[in-house]
Amino acid sequence: MSVTIHIAGLPQERIVFAPSPLAELGTALHALSEPGHHPGVHGWATATEASLKQDLADRLCEADFLWRTTFSDILLGFAGLRDASVRPGETLAQDLDTLDRLDDEEYVSAALEFTCSTRYGTASPHSPLTDPALHERAVELASARGPQQRKFTEWLLADPPAVRAWVRRLFEDCDQAFFADTWNRVRFQLAADAREKSELLRRRGLAATMEAVSPALSVDEACTRIDADKLASARTTAVDPEVGAGITFVPSVYQWPHLVVLHRHGWRPVVHYPVAGRELPGPLSVEQFELRMEALAHPMRMRLCRNIARAPYTTGELADHYGISAPEVSRHLAVLKRAGLIVARRRGRYVQYQLDLKIVARLGSDFLETVLR
Template sequence: MAVIITLQGVVPADIAVGLSPLAELMACLHSVAEPEHHLDVRPWLEHVSTALSEETRSLLAVYAPLWNRRRCRALLPLELPLGRTLEQELARLEALPLDEFVTVVAPGVHGGFFDTGDLLTDESVRGAYVLSCERRSFSRGELARRLVETPEQVRAGLLDLLRRCAAEFFDAEWARVRHRLESECARVRARIQALPLPEALASLSPNATVGRNPPAVVFDKLQSLRADPRGRRCLLVPSVHARPHLIVKDDTSYPVVVHFPVEGAGLAERATLAQVRLRLAILAEPARLELCRHLVNEPITTSDLAARTGMTAPQVSRHLGRLREVGLLTSRRDGRLVYHRLDTDCLMRLGVDVLTSIIR
């Protein structure tokens, strides 16, 4: 399964890179709703949790389907220009014709796959839609019912909630991350000008590959989607809080949007899925796992490891070489001796990398 953006006939002018505070707010709300997906921002999540008023907390539970799983297209840029303020983006959402609002929000409320094409005109489709949402969860069913019966109230409540979140925590967070996102936009624009488009877009994710015939970028996702931005533009929107998720939205009425994560300052580079698999395979070998029990406690030489484990020195050297190849071993020379030790920071990150690779 993969998300493929075909780039046949697409030129750099068809790609726009810019900021969207509303998209970043949605990413924040996703991490608040799904904290187990975002282990590296736990302190920030705890801070936000204490800042939320009870009324805001209650409303977040009501509207959570819009950002829990299948991010709502209405909360990503619907058109150019990028770089609007949050209030300008909210005003754009408020100005959407009501039927367009329902159409663009309904898939996010459902969170799965349901053909909403006749939702506005066919009563039986509306009933089936609400029932399908109810089967997914009670909260989705309730929000779906309100969306088809009183869409104006749903929109007003959503806008009120987003403005509450801005006042209670997001305005301060946007001020903190905006410069980092602007810098990332500049880097991506430079890559688009310097590299073939498939390579430039593949740089947005460590798990992306380049397709050649036709030219395309392929993102490894638990989703099957083929997007063609010709005639509609492709909007690239960086995010700090989207980590580790890369989101691609392809709704025919709007531009293709890629909401991609930016690694935070000071964070180690995320391992690719292939690196995670290899590290797990290396550690799964019983002899190497036994060596790790000695390597984690203190720096130790090859000969000492051989004496402790009963292996020959060449056997130990081969196992150490495999651990070093995947970045799990550090070595330092002291005179004639070389001391080895397990890289515990890398090992501790492995658990997060496994989770990140699964949910990316």
């Protein structure tokens, strides 16, 4: 499974690396809402949450579904303008001004992403603002998500300008309360990462650059597509002439373990990626993670793991212990080995197998990172 971005014929100058204050604010708000996703910034999240005035904290709760369960595309609104020269702003005010340029239909569609994920990547000639059936469906789906979502959806569909003004004021108040200081601390790091990736693209090409952005990103040999290894299947294009050719890579300090790929139909794609840090492990491929989970799901292999977790064993020893044939043990060990869960060491004419405890210990965090990516 992967999210595929078609880039055939895309000029290199249309591949842009740029930080976005609004996107970083959205990621920071997500970290505040879901601190369990972001253990690396737990101290910042705790201190920031404690400093919020009650009025602002209450308003953030009213809208947290925009960045909590889904990362609303309004936080990357520059990609929805049909002008490929538009890039993220240098300040939050500039990003908010860009967001204001979206028409009401685009804004409402992006804000209601949490109610229409099944139609996210497809074209639709209709809008919930004008189509009664889509209007009713949006309210119905929002109701299933909770009373806050229903209230917000009904208000947005009834009066888009008022909601847009309310959301902008909310972000401006966040800037005054805590984000201005946060942005001043991280913006130089993000700008440096963007410059580094741009230079790497110029010197070594796209494949090396994608590997540096994230091991979860890859480019095919013909350089016609970028694949993001995620537990999702979707396609988009960076060469749609109607919206302007281009793809933007937005670095983030608060993003790990998420790798967000905006693939909304009619918008230019955006890859919102975490800036690498020494404390962050490289992401495991979805395929390799599935191999590990499947390998451990078999009851006999679980029993074998009980032995080889404690000490190295030969195939013969394990066969004798469990009363099964050596070839059957070998087949089970081969599955564990393909999954990267065991190591083999030769001792004279014997080969001993032992569970790699460090790898197995990571499975919990690997699971979370894979499903959150």
